[in-house]
Amino acid sequence: MEKILLTGGNGFFCTRFAQRYQNTYEILSANTSMLDVTNETQVNETIKNFNPDYVIHAAAKASTDFCNENPEIAYKINVTGAVNVAKACKKMHSKMIFISSEQVFNGNTNGGPYTEDITPCPDTVYGKNKLEAEGLLKEILDELWIVRFTWLFGMPERNCGMSPNILWGTLTDILKGKKIKATPNEYRGLTYVHEVIDQFPMIFEIPYGTYHIGSHNSLNRYNICSLIIKEIGLEDKTEELLEKDLEKYKIHTRDIRLCTDKIRNYGLNFSESSDGIKKCIKEFNLKLQ
Known part of the structure; x- marks a missing residue:
């Protein structure tokens, strides 16, 4: 071994x-x-x-x-x-x-x-x-x-470490009743x-x-948060839960996306970011409706 x-x-x-x-x-x-x-x-x-x-x-x-x-x-x-x-x-x-x-x-x-x-x-x-x-x-x-x-x-799992991430951060803000502020000027x-x-x-x-x-992603941060809200079954509350932060990265859009074509050529394949989020939500049974 x-x-x-x-x-x-x-x-x-x-x-x-x-x-x-x-x-x-x-x-x-x-x-x-x-x-x-x-x-x-x-x-x-x-x-x-x-x-x-x-x-x-x-x-x-x-x-x-x-x-x-x-x-x-x-x-x-x-x-x-x-x-x-x-x-x-x-x-x-x-x-x-x-x-x-x-x-x-x-x-x-x-x-x-x-x-x-x-x-x-x-x-x-x-x-x-x-x-x-x-x-x-x-x-x-x-x-x-x-x-x-x-x-x-990803989501919290038994005996596993956790770190800030887009999905868990969005969900915890919803659970806390905190309005989510997300910029349309960032791509990751x-x-x-x-x-x-x-x-x-x-x-x-x-x-x-x-x-x-990793995954390719064509959506900005605001779009991703909107997608998460939709996929967990709260689309009708999007305006109540989510607010555009138009000031962050206003002067220069932040775009640190990676092209992962090189490693894909060796057989490692990744979902688009939006599909990966849907997959995680489905696997952890997070949909409310």
Whole structure:
């Protein structure tokens, strides 16, 4: 049985991955209390002792606000931590999958969807961290996949981590009686987390390199929130529940969508974002009528 070590093991992606493949791989899901990626000695010891075939490096400080306000801490976790893991992988001949982000394109102004060939221009600390880590890791390792995720969404699940996402955020605002403010000036790929997890082992079989992963999406954020409200059976209350935020990204539309055609050519296929949302709502039986 092949071995997989997950860093950031208590996170949204890794907890679901570990549940899905607990009987397929021998998995060490290393949460932050088990493995501090900024501690090079601990990283070396953990990877040496477990001797994994693959290391999926998902540990990161992803909050844009936190990173902007605490750049030194963010750098230590997001860049130095990734380098520590890569060096340990090289010593043990473990293959590494580095989870990067669409947010490396935050500062690009020509609009998405972006292919892997387009030069990223991040304008946030988090985006800059991810891009710098990508470059450093490529200098350290040959056996490396860099996968830039679109924004993953999903529902709370037993014994799984949770993170802010478009579907759960919209639903919780409705439950709280809070009017949703959504901008029509933002476009992002939105991907059902289980579509990524179900196909993830296919990445182990494709050439090393950089790949964009996730769904294509032609809808803006306001349209997506409208769709969610409709699909759960509250379409007649859309005006009551949802308000357009015309000020956010008013000067320049935010478009950080990724073109995922490259990885689709290797057999990984993803629903359109709207279809993924419908699928998730159906699987969790969220429709009220």
